[in-house]
Amino acid sequence: MRLAELSTRSGVSTATIKYYLREGLLPPGHRVTATQAEYDEKHLRRLRLVRALIQVGRVPIASAREVLTALEDDSLDHNSRLGTAVWALPHGPEPLAGDPATDAARHTVDALLDRIGWRAGRGYGPESPAYGMLVTAVATLARLGYPCAVDDLAPYARSAGQLAVADLDLVERHGSPDEQLEAAVALTVLYEPVLLSLRRLAQAEESNRRYGQGGSPEQA
Template sequence: MRLAELSTRSGVSTATIKYYLREGLLPPGRRVTATQAEYDEEHLRRLRLVRALIQVGRVPIASAREVLTALEDDSLDHNSRLGTAVWALPHGPGPTEDDPHTDAARRTVDALLERLDWENAQAYGAHSPAYGMLVTAVATLARLGYPCSVDDLAPYARAGRQLAVSDLDLIERYESSEEQLQAAVALTVLYEPVLLALRRIAQAEESNHRFGQGTSEQGTSA
């Protein structure tokens, strides 16, 4: 297919495709004339992955290039490739080392992971952006005086494990490794608002059961 068809099928403008080509995010097409090239289904799949990383995941160009490099690294297994793709996504702030609550928060997180027997998470430790984000969140909870012990956090961790099973079930619906990488990025980003919305709806339901009169009138009086 020519550049115009690649643009139509991918939903990415020709100018953006040319930019991705210049940045090395998309391999060059097969040259047919001095000014034209042909592209195939592999280019379309790669372009969708690049779009998922940059346009959906808001991953910087340099980080997207790292993900694509990992994709082509035959020494990495599929699990490592998926991890690289998801870790490249923007995360919340890491821990502030001069915060007196940070060390205690890190001990709490380590104790939580040990209780759950999440050995891989413990091994990644400080190298994981999610680990750092969790330490920061726990430190903030402690600083403000809210519950954040291992017992308090464990139910959330167990729920997170069940969500991870659902995430990987969705990703495995896609056949090729590149499609799974694209799905891992896109679904991680796009399902987070779904999780937030469902949690708040569930909170309203539970609050009504505990404190309401059996029916909810929240929002009906506006």
């Protein structure tokens, strides 16, 4: 397909596609003349991933390039490529060094991971951005006096484990390993607002079940 068709099928303007090409986020097309190139389904799939990262996930260009580089690293196995790509996604603030609340939160997080058995494998160690983000969140809860003991966090961790199964079930619907890796990164970005929305809807439903009169908040 030519650039115009790629733009139509992807929903991304030709100017933006050219920008992604210049930034190395999209591989060059197959040159057919000095001024024209052909693009294929791989370009379309990659463009959709780039759009998910940058336009929807608000991932900075540099971070998006790091994610895509990890996906293309053939020296890594399937699991490591996915882990490296997800690590490159933007995360929350780093834990505060030398902070007593942070130190206590690390102990809580380590105990939580030990309890649910998440200590063996890529992504669970102290160097993981997700680990650091969890430590920061637990430390903040502790500073503000909200529940954040292992018993409080364990139900969330178990629910997250079930969600991870659903995530990878979705990923495995895609055929090739490359397609699965791209889908895993895109779904990580695109499903986070889905999870947030469903959690809030579930909270509203449970609150209404416990405290309401069976109607909407306006009717209660």
